Amino acid sequence: MKTYIKISIILFTFLFFSFPFPAIAQDHSQLKFNCSLCHACETPTKSNPCLIVCPREKMMTVYMSPAKSPAVIKMDKLKSVQDLYEPVIFSHRIHAEMSEMSGGCEMCHHYNPPGDVVGCDNCHESGRQRTDISKPDLKGAYHRQCMDCHQEWSNNVACESCHETNESGKSAYTVKDYQQTRVHPEIKVPTKLVYNTTHEKGKLVTFFHNEHTDIYGLDCKSCHQQESCAKCHSTEPEKKVEKVSLEVKHKNCSSCHDTKVKTGCASCHSSKEMAPFNHLARSGFNLKSYHSKLNCTSCHQSKSVFTGLNSSCQSCHSEWNSSNFNHKVTGLILDEMHVEFDCGDCHESEDYSKKPSCEGCHDDMTYPANKPGKLVK
Amino acid sequence: MGELNRRNFLKTLGVAGATISGIPANKLLAQSKSDLSEDRMGVLVDTTVCIGCRRCEWACKTAHDIPAGNLEDYSDESVFENMRRPANDAYTVVNRYENPADPRSPLNVKVQCMHCDHPACVSACIVGAFSKEENGAVIWDTDMCIGCRYCMVACPFQVPTFDYDKAIQPNIHKCDFCFERTKEGLLPACVEICPVEAITYGRRRNLIEVAEKRIELYPDRYVNKIYGFTEVGGTSWMYLSSRNFEELDFPKLGDKPAPGVSESIQHGIFAYFVPPIALYALLGGIMWISKNKDNKGEGKE
Known part of the structure; x- marks a missing residue:
């Protein structure tokens, strides 16, 4: 005892x-x-x-x-x-x-x-x-x-x-x-679900569950409302599904997607399974290291409008200039000389996608053979 | 229903008796033997919280030395198919009612003695075996009881039950608010076992505050009524519900103490000894008239 x-x-x-x-x-x-x-x-x-x-x-x-x-x-x-x-x-x-x-x-x-x-x-x-x-x-x-x-x-x-x-x-x-x-089996969160619908032009709706939770930042509650254990463990016989309007059917999607009959169908309904979302293919802007972990809304701030941004860094980072940008985050600490320059002196393209050029000042130097500071990564 | 009819019959008789004696029934209000204590205890039953596990039934039987059977057997919900009443071997029972607002959470109503502040049974008991105690309990002395069952007839909630199956020494049975347990500082057995504390034990005045607060905080959850607050002059056990109490088989009773009716019958019949004398005078008159008639008939032959 x-x-x-x-x-x-x-x-x-x-x-x-x-x-x-x-x-x-x-x-x-x-x-x-x-x-x-x-x-x-x-x-x-x-x-x-x-x-x-x-x-x-x-x-x-x-x-x-x-x-x-x-x-x-x-x-x-x-x-x-x-x-x-x-x-x-x-x-x-x-x-x-x-x-x-x-x-x-x-x-x-x-x-x-x-x-x-x-x-x-x-x-x-x-x-x-x-x-x-x-x-x-x-x-x-x-x-x-x-x-x-x-x-x-x-x-x-x-x-x-x-x-x-x-x-x-x-x-x-x-x-x-x-x-x-008494162990509840692990609840598997689906990655991809393909719904077979009655829509004539595109029967299949490919739903990437992981994208919605991981990339689009939706929490469970935004779609699964008032779902208790009874959702799976109900002891009552399943109720016959009544005919519901298109609006009710699309309720969960329409908070973000255009689900209007005339314009919206094709964005989700297709005759084939759709490929996962790819920002580069859609917009031409590659979400590389710095942006891949961001929620859509961190850049696309107006609700459900995902256009209007361009590849220029300044369209989001308007406050950045040579005096307040910590260059260390790029993996390179600029030396005393270079830290004084304006960004555009080395980075010629606005989206910083091209490699920086040294030719404006130096005749005999190129990047990345010569670096204007110290690498940290 | 039989008892209800009988009670109605007795009520009518009482009113008739009171009319004969010329004293209006409502003037004969019951008087409690002793003044009610401000600190008397009570229980607030929240039917919206009760889950109908019936553990109170088991605990009640165990506390009163009634064979209680297996605890697990009380999980059997088939008993809810029939409406049950307290019996001589079950001083409290739980009945289940549908909840139209939320069909998955039915309403469960525990039934037992309400322990009235002005108990009709105390008033009706001709040997004075019943008493209303200072802590709120309405109890009786089995040794004094003669088995007349007036208490059963008088009770507005039809609570006292009787050992009809016993030929020798049948007793009256009902919830005694666990008088023996509370005397020792223990809680009533049902209150102690209730897993969800659907039955809250406390001073009656505090319970009323708690009940009023709950209704105020959750107006959607409760009907705006505390059953037992004013019914038959107030009861120690009080109820909260989300459905109208009549739909849950609670009798619709006035605010006047129940002994008002039974005492008006008893006092009315014997008031100033006028009704008995009047009755005997009437009967004597009839006898006298019919005797005269008989004499005349004999004379003709």
Whole structure:
């Protein structure tokens, strides 16, 4: 028994202190909230923040990536000898990942002012006999968070669907057991999906899922709204799909794509599978090293308009000149002499695609045989 | 329904009795034996939170030494097909109702004694076995009980039940608000086991504040009513719901304490001893008239 307590304390401490959520020092004066929401005085200071109880709803300001969250948590803060059931071993990460397609982290972490993730027991007392009955106790809070969704998707409220029964009177069920018995298979994010449609001129719509998430910067929620576990695990018979209008069918696409009947079809519908997006082929501008990781919107700022930019660097980087551009990022630190020159003195083409020329000043030198500084990469 | 009709019948009788005695029924308001404590306890049942796991039923039976069976068997949801009432071997039951607003989250309604502030059973008990305790519980003394079942008839919620299957020493049964447990500082068994804390135990006045706050914060989630706040003069157990309470088989009751009816019957019938005398006078008169008639008949023959 003593060994068990020791192990559980160690495990518990480990899980909580190794919580990979970093303490985010957000400049929270920049938040949308009114200061008086949480601070009682005019000018709160670090030593005297004069905090009042923040509202419980809509305060999730700390976004944590599900991928960095703990995979499995043993929920044993309420452990007692007379327990009818074993503590739940909660697959946190899979829940966090799936929540991205519905309400997000704040579905459970409904209150999180800037800083570390707030544990449920920060506000919800662990004893049911208490003076402040305005919010549920810890047991109630835990179960409400789970049952809100679980009863909806499985219609199953049996305790045994999450808990093992505590028959022996001592906990024998471990995280390892859990990992062997109750593991959700990895959810594979598709790369490419080809939809077979009824459109006459172009039956096939090739949808590159990876491009939309990785390049175009869409988060899951922008398309997958209100998708709970029931999307895959529904216990109810599938409803017959009713005839929906074109508008509804294209709802997810039309926020970015032109889906108007007269003009838009050809941009997605084709008789053949389409090739992945290629910026060079489309626009003639090659997204090389510096630009490949950017979201579309970092350059194409007007919503859903992707034209109007040219290959001249100045069309985006208008503020750059020889005095404020750190040439080191190109892999070459200019020497004292060259750092004084204007960019155009060496770089003749506006898009900096041609190699720099030395001929303006030097007769006997060429790039890259001679370099105007020191290479760093 | 039988009991309801019987009650209606008794009500009519009571009104008739009161009319005979010339005293209007509404003047005969029930008076509690002792003043109600400001700190009396209560429970707030949130039917929108309850998941219908029925663990409260198991805990209640276990706490009252009623054979409870296996805990796992309570996960069987087929019992929801029929509407159930508290029985002599189940002091609390959970019934399930559809939720038109969200069909996937049905409403679950736990039923047990409401522990009225002005209990009709206390008033109706002719041997004084029932009492309203300071902590809010309505309890009774089994040793004093003579099994007359007046409490069953008087209860506006039809809660007390009876050992009809026992020939010898049948008892009255109902939820006792876990009086023995709370006396020792424990929570009522159902409150303790509830996984989602759909049943909140606390001072009645605090529970009303909590309930009002919930309705104010989530007007879409709740109908604007706390059932039990004013019903029959107020009850210790109170309910929140997203559907109208009548649709969940809660009886529609006025704000007047229920003993007003039962006491008006009892007091009315015997008020100043006038109705009994009047009744005997009437019966005597009839006897006297018919006796005279008989005598006359005999004389003719």
